[in-house]
Amino acid sequence: MGERCKVSWLYVLCVVLALVSVATIVTLWTIAITGGRGVDVTAPWDRDRLPGYLVPEFYNITLWPRLKPNPNSNLYIFTGWSAVQFECLEATDLILIHSNKLNYTEMQDEHFVKGVSVPNIKSTWLQLQTQYLVIQLMGKLTPGQKYQLHAQFTGELADDLAGFYRSEYKEDGVTKIVATSQMHPTNARKTFPCFDEPAMKAVFHITLIHPTGTIALSNGMEMENGTITIDGETLLQTTFEATEKMSTYLLAIIVSDYAHLSTTQGNIQIRIWARKKAIEEGQGNYALNVTGPILAFFQSYYNISYPLRKSDQIALPDFYFGAMENWGLVTYRETNLLYDPETSSNSNKETTVTIIAHELAHMWFGNLVTLRWWNEVWLNEGFASYVSYLGADYAEPDWNVKDLIVLDDVQKVFAVDALVSSHPLTSKEDSINLPGQIMEQFDTISYRKISLSYLQDNNVSLPRQVDAIMNRWVRQMGFPVVTIDTSTGIVSQNHFLLVPESNVTVESPYKYEWMIPVRWMKDGATKDIWWLLEKKGLNVDMRTGPSWVLANINVTGYYRVNYDLGNWERLFSQLNTDHQVIPLINRAQLVDDAFNLARAQLLSTTLALRTTSYLSKETEYMPWQSALNNLNYFNLMLDQTEVYEPMQEYIRKQVTPLFLYFRSITSNWTKVPEKHTDQYNQVNALSTACRTGLPECQNLIRMWFRQWMDDPEHNLIHPNLRSAVYCSAVAAGGEAEWNFTWSQLQDATVASEANKLMLALACSNNTQLLERYLEFTLDPAKIRKQDATAVITAVANNRAGQNLTWQFVTKNWEHMFTEYGVGSFSFASLISGVTARFSTPQELQQLLDFEEEHKDAGFGSAALAVDQALERTQANIKWVQRNKQEVLQWFRSQTGN
Template structure:
């Protein structure tokens, strides 16, 4: 049995009749899975997990079977190969794991309630009903769901309900689809519906703990996203409806179940009257991401999990394409540049990182593939690069042909490249495979050598890295027409620099638009020319200069001490992308300053100098005439001003708190987090701490709850920190889905670091029992590593995690994070004095 990796090779399903009876009271599932298909071998294997199988028939005859929990299988001795109908009767637990079928908990008017939903990606459908739980094992499904129904409750599923009979809800037959995309949910729901131009019914649903107006924004974005995709893909939405459902307990951000997309409440619901623009952008892009999947991932699905990027990278790009089209004033591609791009560049520079395409077999390792910085962010950047190369006309034509060729079936990465390449008349595959199959990315060094402008490529590493002579086909995107579109060689010579500079009349630059996945190291001649003319350079390119400064500083190719004097030259820039890159560097300087020392005091003064003029210009409250950039930059500047201990900023925040203390949720959402955190840090008391914690428990506003979490975890009071740690395992206060954010908040607080680190080491088994097996479990290790910067913490990290290094799904994360901390510790020890001296001199 250990040699079998694909159950589809033994049994190929074509149709399921699934009956599931769910009892919330005794937390039990009883069901029968009837699967029609073709038996290719004797015996056949069907997936199950944590089930008690009571009977199995093949073509209506009882047959011998055995259950192996280690391989999550049922071995069935079918009498013959060929067309076979299997019927499997089973019992399973209804667990609180946020996987399979599970209850979400919430409260309305003091009454505790449950909403039951599903999460089947990656390999959790087998916890709900016996099935061939592999993406290529597509079939049609007839669902029949019975539950301990109460008056007024609603049930939703992938397809419309066709009838309810004797307490059983029967749904229309699905289209041909993968098991991980099956979904249903039931409970006391409210919803709002509309229709697209083409007649698709669109709905948004939530519990009644929320104000109905919180559904309006999502309904509008969902409707317009589907209309956009139908036009862009030139392929109709293939189902009669598209439901969006907010689940109170949900481990992922959202899940693209076909026709019934599920979300964390924070990524679907918002108050239209008081929500920050960046939160609206986030919610909109999450919705459009999931709806992009309805074609790319659902209609055409990756053949196996090694091509997960084919789903996620594409949806990650398309979320920005869609929102940019339906809300052009938001300049949402700038959000891509300030979130996805830096995440991808940082992660992908560490030796040992996974490539976008990764071979995988073990179910535990499948979940580890969901490295957001690689499969989502880098993969999306790779596709943005491809889109810029071929253009939208060829991309749309290629996608239309791709969907037509593979709809209701499965595909591999090569199928996408071939479709787009044929449409573009270009060998897209040979270019993109250099990015897909190799980890990391190149640094292109641009230098003037003997009067000639010369480019060379080499893999870029932060920290130790083994150079194995990787080479990429790099879309250079230069502002000089004589530069080739693609750099395939290790080194190219572009001609006489003085003549090129004279002919073009502007500084030489590469990666204009910052769309290609590489960094540029200019020699001093070229860099000085850019910096001298920086005011003539567009904001994305200015951001790119700062981005590369930061990465080269992290990689020890330049010193942070040399970058510090350059920052003031960007401080008055009004572009949000420039400010984001500027303060990302400033934030990185904090690791060199020991808390509560003169060096930290100097750094705070430097922050004050950087932010003073912008703080004066923007202030705390929105003004008539504020640009989109102003709205998005204000939080960055307020954060900097408060860190600098600007007395005016602190006093104004305190005044705003006092004016709204009886209704804190009414504070303007874009500044609320800073007002609350300022109050805890500078005017904190046990009474205030308890008040905010109570508000967190009582509130149903996801954005407000997030702000409260950040504020509460910033307390410097050791007694309050101890109280917080006690709440980590109290799901009535902190839901397991939100625990990582609370843990990170306390860990990043110098007053709470030790307590948080002690907790995770002492209660690791509890954590593993509670959220282990979830695709985000390994990120608790990532978060821990991100906070550590001393040799002592490095040793403690190794002592604790190295014994766990062979745990499936954790190996790569532990190995990489040890390397990341080692690199950080070495950098700090070597450059600390020099950097702090530069900061002091710059203040």
């Protein structure tokens, strides 16, 4: 490696730590950290950001993961050798480089000088809190000169899903180990000493040492393979092509005995990697087939060629995130990459193609062009989320998947962005420093507040410069509600808050005023876009008389719409006489807007409920899904009250025609609907009818599930319907059904099928079974760490499981925070999920007590989720007090009781 650098360099040799016990490692580390020295709180090593006077150029890294535990410590470990070349920009006697949980013993200096004197080392230590390896020199480095820092180190190949870590699975009864990585966002420092900030890009030269019989993968194409012998053991050594200049968080390194499928797209080699059995069963075929077209689409869309020779995608048994866009080697949860036509649903298929499109979009936007710091996460994730729909639409043009952005993104982000605990898309750079703060940026706002895509519409003529419009959407949180008074023609905007009495403490330079494109329709005829640039405007065309007005056609703008009561009545009349005159997406919008306007006290709750009255005539997926999403809030708030039964009766009445419709078009459930969204709505019809007690549906479910229990080798339930059937059957059944489902989960070889079974187990109404299942989440041998929060929140979502789950979480919080709180947004989902039903003063007090009890340790990446849970609970209490009787009377009036 030395021949690469004909420059001055510093050589710091860290002798590799012997394979000793954990106690010895801790002792050595403690000595290195404390060393009897006092801490200067203003010192550079106590600051959370690198000073910036050293800039990396390239790394040479060799890693050797052990896929068997050390016989002395019983730990899985890896050893590493690294060299980083950096340029000195300012004279300094201090080298700061990130290092976390890497073990070093004594530090000694050996230096070689070519033309410039290199200072000796004065002292070295690990600064634990800020995760630095600190090297103090006796003199200063010279600006403009280049140096190298060499290190040897040992780390644990733990099962913590961060940095270089261990994943396990069983194949043919044999436990197998995968050494894999998740560097994003701040875990590269857990793998090798590095300048671990996104702007600190460098080239990576990677070599992996691994056991015979395994393959090694990294970002670049494999360049050299050979055997080496270390301490009498014959090993493989794989060297990879140098990477593009990239951030540390994009590095990927994997050792496994996986198999792969391959094809080419132009001069790009495409490979799908997975467990051998999964490849043999064809579970990677769909991903292989859509990757090439998606890459081709993005090359055309960006008008920039894909810069690498290969595009690897790999499915991992244990992975905290859904996927990660490592350049040239994208990592996925198995459920998100693998698709089995025999057991996977069309929803699984859509998930695969959209997530592939999201990650491949990053190859350009995020990897080639990278954010400077984590306060601009939305630039990466929001854009990738938006164009993922474009890529998926190109790969599956018959699905109309772009329409689903309204349900999957817009409506979901509205729910969070309407809270005063929301945040702008962009934050001040100096407000995001700690790893927990960085992880908080990867939330619904950053991923889904992307509906500014109306600016892409060729029909929108911009009245001012783009930045004048965009800044109002990017630099202030929230969104507006546009109110149209058809009696006066006045159109106004206001900051929409789900809890109108909330105190907005975050000041905005734009006073919560937006520039809004109002695309609208009058009695079925679409009008030109009209821009609302201030709090109030006048458009006399909207004085309609007997006509109805509908705004935000096809939801191309990021705002809600309210009307005067006369216009609402005219819209209801249209829905009840011929609902198809109103565009499909807007039927979903009307439902969602009305329910949320009612929660914000801008409409009556009974008026919102009236948007569901026409649903007995509706067969399209989007309006039904929008209604079910909103009625779920009523379930959460009222399912322990006397409102529950009349509500179920009403929903059953509305869904029965939909159930009969799908029974008819599927020839009594023997065929699959042709249209993509019809397949989704068939699931809605079945699950809602069974959940609300329609006897024909419940008998059907019981029959299907019993047939499977009688013949476990032949599951005849269609994959699209399995989630609904499994959950309904477990809910209606007892221990026999639960145990059967658990046994099927243990034997499942397809990740998507395992996921359906795993979530169905949380549907039981037997509290003892639910308690048992919650305890399973503390045992990774039963429930993988990546799935623990999903199981816990699924039990919390069960009417019978809410109290159990809260008790479980509070009892085991410290353990879960240590084991599962490694900085993922799944942890924030845990807080959100277990508090979703909180709607009483007693529950609010429990949440406040919980916050107080754990405030010293903090909540890591879930801190914002705790604030949002408190805000939601307070709002829920008021909503129930205000609406319970009105809602009860309305449901009774609709069902004849």
